[in-house]
Amino acid sequence: DVKVTQSSRYLVKRTGEKVFLECVQDMDHENMFWYRQDPGLGLRLIYFSYDVKMKEKGDIPEGYSVSREKKERFSLILESASTNQTSMYLCASSLGGTDQNIQYFGAGTRLSVL
Amino acid sequence: DQQVKQNSPSLSVQEGRISILNCDYTNSMFDYFLWYKKYPAEGPTFLISISSIKDKNEDGRFTVFLNKSAKHLSLHIVPSQPGDSAVYFCAASAPHFNKFYFGSGTKLNVKP
Numbered sequence: 204d205v206k207v208t209q210s211s212r213y214l215v216k217r218t219g220e221k222v223f224l225e226c227v228q229d230m231d232h233e234n235m236f237w238y239r240q241d242p243g244l245g246l247r248l249i250y251f252s253y254d255v256k257m258k259e260k261g262d263i264p265e266g267y268s269v270s271r272e273k274k275e276r277f278s279l280i281l282e283s284a285s286t287n288q289t290s291m292y293l294c295a296s297s298l299g300g301t302d303q304n305i306q307y308f309g310a311g312t313r314l315s316v317l
Numbered sequence: 318d319q320q321v322k323q324n325s326p327s328l329s330v331q332e333g334r335i336s337i338l339n340c341d342y343t344n345s346m347f348d349y350f351l352w353y354k355k356y357p358a359e360g361p362t363f364l365i366s367i368s369s370i371k372d373k374n375e376d377g378r379f380t381v382f383l384n385k386s387a388k389h390l391s392l393h394i395v396p397s398q399p400g401d402s403a404v405y406f407c408a409a410s411a412p413h414f415n416k417f418y419f420g421s422g423t424k425l426n427v428k429p
Contacts, residue, residue: 207360212358236416238419243326243421244421245319245321245323245406245419245420245421245422246361246406246408246419247419248416251416261416293360293361295360305351305363305366306363306417307363308353308360308361308362309360310358310359310360311358311359311360
């Protein structure tokens, strides 16, 4: 079974703090993704990565950055957290190399920025 | 502008009856569609998919129908069970894309 692990289930941070959300997958997947889920808006793509050290902006990249130094790990960084970044953050991975890839998700990190 | 839309935020169905969840899309380039199920405090899990070369795909109690001319897909659950109560997301992808566009989700409640 594919396993996507997010390091924290719940986080509470203060406005202006630098926040790191970590995600690790154990299936040697090429692609990794960060989404945020908000009520009524579904899943919105923040950033994704096709390979180590490669990253591409998703639909809502503002206020976020990412890092992929190793294939299995994809980090989401909030340089200076703001209250509008309070959300559920979901990491996903997929195999890559073919057009039709199922994405496998982690359990999510619920971030509250006070 | 959302390219994948789920216009019903919630749906309530009696146990044993059929649940029908709907999804519309705007991009005619989309050729691969998936449904995910999400329980509270868990990540979405893959449920069923369909390629645009088909108009129906079935897996046990779950069937997905695709109407390309209407840019519409639906998920049928028969018979519905209380354990099916969850939020259901549809997602779509275009050729050579490795990313998906997700709808806003429909919360299904199956009453015993």
